[in-house]
Amino acid sequence: MAYTATIEEENKEIARRYKDLLSVTYQTLSKEDKELIRKAFEVAVDAHKEQRRKTGEPYIYHPIAVANIVANEIGLGAVSIASALLHDVVEDSDDYTFEDIERLFGETVARIVNGLTKISRLSKDQEVSIQAENFRKMLLTLNDDVRVILIKIADRLHNMQTMDAMPQHKQLKISSETLYIYAPLAHRLGLYNIKTELEDLGLKYTEPEVYTDILTKIKESKEQQIKYIEEFSNYIKNTLNKEKLDYEIKGRSKSIYSIRKKMLNQAVTFEEVYDKFAIRIIYKSELSQEKFNAWKIYSIVTDSFNPNPKRLRDWISQPKSTGYESLHITVMGPKGRWVEVQIRSQRMDEIAEKGYAAHFKYKYGREKESGLESWLNKLKETLENPDINAVDFVEQFKLNLYAKEIYIFTPQGEIKSLPKGATPIDFAFAVHTDIGLTCRGAKVNGKLVSLNHTLNSGDQVEIITSKNQKPKVSWLDHVQTARAKSKIKTALKENQKIVADEGKEVLSRKLRHLKVPFNEKTINQLVNHFKLKTSHDLFYRFGNGAIDNQQLKNFVSQRSNAIYNFFRNTIKRSSKNIPENKNNELTDKFDLLVFGKEEEKLDYKLAQCCNPIPGDKVFGFITVSEGIKVHKQNCPNAISMQSQYAYRIMIAKWIDSSQREHKVTLKLTGIDHMGMVNDVTKVISTSMHVNIYNLNIKGGQDVFDGQITVGIKNNLQLKKLIEKLKKIDGIDKVTRLNN
Ligand code: MN
Numbered sequence: 001m002a003y004t005a006t007i008e009e010e011n012k013e014i015a016r017r018y019k020d021l022l023s024v025t026y027q028t029l030s031k032e033d034k035e036l037i038r039k040a041f042e043v044a045v046d047a048h049k050e051q052r053r054k055t056g057e058p059y060i061y062h063p064i065a066v067a068n069i070v071a072n073e074i075g076l077g078a079v080s081i082a083s084a085l086l087h088d089v090v091e092d093s094d095d096y097t098f099e100d101i102e103r104l105f106g107e108t109v110a111r112i113v114n115g116l117t118k119i120s121r122l123s124k125d126q127e128v129s130i131q132a133e134n135f136r137k138m139l140l141t142l143n144d145d146v147r148v149i150l151i152k153i154a155d156r157l158h159n160m161q162t163m164d165a166m167p168q169h170k171q172l173k174i175s176s177e178t179l180y181i182y183a184p185l186a187h188r189l190g191l192y193n194i195k196t197e198l199e200d201l202g203l204k205y206t207e208p209e210v211y212t213d214i215l216t217k218i219k220e221s222k223e224q225q226i227k228y229i230e231e232f233s234n235y236i237k238n239t240l241n242k243e244k245l246d247y248e249i250k251g252r253s254k255s256i257y258s259i260r261k262k263m264l265n266q267a268v269t270f271e272e273v274y275d276k277f278a279i280r281i282i283y284k285s286e287l288s289q290e291k292f293n294a295w296k297i298y299s300i301v302t303d304s305f306n307p308n309p310k311r312l313r314d315w316i317s318q319p320k321s322t323g324y325e326s327l328h329i330t331v332m333g334p335k336g337r338w339v340e341v342q343i344r345s346q347r348m349d350e351i352a353e354k355g356y357a358a359h360f361k362y363k364y365g366r367e368k369e370s371g372l373e374s375w376l377n378k379l380k381e382t383l384e385n386p387d388i389n390a391v392d393f394v395e396q397f398k399l400n401l402y403a404k405e406i407y408i409f410t411p412q413g414e415i416k417s418l419p420k421g422a423t424p425i426d427f428a429f430a431v432h433t434d435i436g437l438t439c440r441g442a443k444v445n446g447k448l449v450s451l452n453h454t455l456n457s458g459d460q461v462e463i464i465t466s467k468n469q470k471p472k473v474s475w476l477d478h479v480q481t482a483r484a485k486s487k488i489k490t491a492l493k494e495n496q497k498i499v500a501d502e503g504k505e506v507l508s509r510k511l512r513h514l515k516v517p518f519n520e521k522t523i524n525q526l527v528n529h530f531k532l533k534t535s536h537d538l539f540y541r542f543g544n545g546a547i548d549n550q551q552l553k554n555f556v557s558q559r560s561n562a563i564y565n566f567f568r569n570t571i572k573r574s575s576k577n578i579p580e581n582k583n584n585e586l587t588d589k590f591d592l593l594v595f596g597k598e599e600e601k602l603d604y605k606l607a608q609c610c611n612p613i614p615g616d617k618v619f620g621f622i623t624v625s626e627g628i629k630v631h632k633q634n635c636p637n638a639i640s641m642q643s644q645y646a647y648r649i650m651i652a653k654w655i656d657s658s659q660r661e662h663k664v665t666l667k668l669t670g671i672d673h674m675g676m677v678n679d680v681t682k683v684i685s686t687s688m689h690v691n692i693y694n695l696n697i698k699g700g701q702d703v704f705d706g707q708i709t710v711g712i713k714n715n716l717q718l719k720k721l722i723e724k725l726k727k728i729d730g731i732d733k734v735t736r737l738n739n
Helices: 007-023 031-047 061-074 078-085 098-105 107-124 128-144 146-161 168-188 192-206 208-242 256-266 287-304 346-354 356-363 371-383 390-402 424-431 433-437 473-478 482-513 520-529 535-543 549-559 638-644 676-686 715-726
Strands: 247-253 277-283 307-314 327-333 337-345 405-409 415-419 439-444 447-449 461-465 592-595 604-606 618-622 628-632 649-655 662-671 691-697 703-712 731-737
Touching: 007 031, 007 061, 031 061, 031 078, 031 098, 061 078, 061 146, 061 192, 078 107, 078 146, 098 107, 107 146, 146 168, 146 192, 168 192, 168 638, 192 208, 192 256, 192 346, 208 247, 208 256, 208 277, 208 287, 208 337, 277 287, 277 346, 287 327, 287 337, 287 346, 337 346, 415 424, 424 433, 424 439, 424 461, 424 482, 433 439, 433 482, 473 482, 482 535, 482 549, 520 535, 520 549, 628 638, 662 715, 676 691, 676 703, 676 715, 703 715, 715 731
Parallel strands: 277 337, 604 628
Antiparallel strands: 247 277, 307 327, 327 337, 405 415, 439 447, 439 461, 592 649, 618 628, 618 649, 662 703, 662 731, 691 703
């Protein structure tokens, strides 16, 4: 529908929306607050006066709407509301600079607007390959002021709500990004409603048919649901009233996105998803009586309905670190159906819906440190670690966003919250970095366990340390927390540096012994010879003994040899003792992409949306018209591809082609004699790194006729093998079969 409105109508509408904004604020505004917001509104109106949205509407509708979400749904105060109104001003208008904003609104508003402008410049960048770096920068602003991210989430929500006028490719890109980072962030910041809306909208644009289908079905089952809740309420209403409780019973539908997720994860139909809605009992209570009342209601509910003992979640005694508090039980409800009942006070309900802001509103008078605060503090440490690369960072960060929590006790009875799946190593790092770095073993509930033991909620864990212990590469596979991961990585790097320094000494001594000058030229030759990237890699390998004396002697003799270059490809690098961690800088070069479990070489194209480079973690996606496209595993489009077209995903990885095995079948003929087979297998197994896959001897009488399939790495290796086989007594012919 075309947009038609006169200037007068528009101005009226702008004024109406502004008034509406002021009337819905969650926090009570003072006179100064209102003045600040008014001033921000006027500056925003002026700055955007020439601008229109894609729909044709005045641009100012957008900042007002964002401010509205900030004020009402997130529940932030005047500074944030003003900043939301101003969030696009510096970016879109030449008339206002940061200095102007600072002069007009003070330092705090200017800093927030500055943070928001930085993020918006990032997302306008066309180079999607640096997306991870962008996310990292965005997350870094969490460190400055969490309000920047909160307003950014509101901005994103409004953009998602008004995306119909956008071209489809932009809708897809923005939606994938939303599902990838904004929804998890909203979740972690306790913005339950916004997270749900972001996910549902994300689904609407990435999988429109699925979205519409589920939406229709939810609408159809709505009436049934209302009836069911009524029936449920009838059982307990009288007792609740008798206890003089002030309460409300409502139904809470599962979101479209989470129904979709459940359908996919459990391979069930819409009808088969059994917990499509929960029953919520919200009661009014004095703070001191909250917990008592929750259990009173619990008792009343379970008098009428049998609870499932395995599905009791007490988030009141131990709130989630997002600040979420509630008592969840699953009971056998009317009609013999399991139904979840969520019991929470009005205060808890507000925290669950609004997260951060409500948490602060109610924080006063409570002794407990806010879970979010301590989470932000932990995050800060990770953020301050400059060593970790952007992709890892975002991955780790996301890991921590959705993690389910468990609670672990220290020997002193203190509680630490950790993500589900955490190990004693995670726990050790959560207690103290030094304990993590020197942890050798652990006792769980008094029993000795291995360091990769998975902890359960309620475990009491004691860490055994040893001064001589050092973090191991394998630890990285056994930790869940970003904190432990980054600490281990840093320690490993430091350790590598020490080993490399030692290696440098070792190498210089050995070269002196072999009468080769220890200088830049030699080092470069060595680096090339062993196909390494840097001198650090070289020193490291001498430090840990991965390159032995014989290999160094080979180098020296070839160096003085004219055919040095010819042979340099035939020396096999020893890779023992080299950490196998794929993210490690010391790993092999990657120059070949292979697909599937069989590591086949196939034709492919690199996806433009994420531009993978050799060494990246990738997957193949079979497209309709362009063959296999290779995406990074953390490509923003990965979620929708993987969820929607799981069957079109191919395993893919970068490997070092010099380490790749090719299966070759050789045909051997000759005159048979005792021990011939033995000779053949001996030659093969003593040839460096040749694997036998298949051995098939036919022959009859005196004739030897065999076929062997071997795995070899390159042509030279094959030639050598054939030569050796030919030398076996009795072998007449060795030919390579083309299969
Ligand atoms: Mn905006």
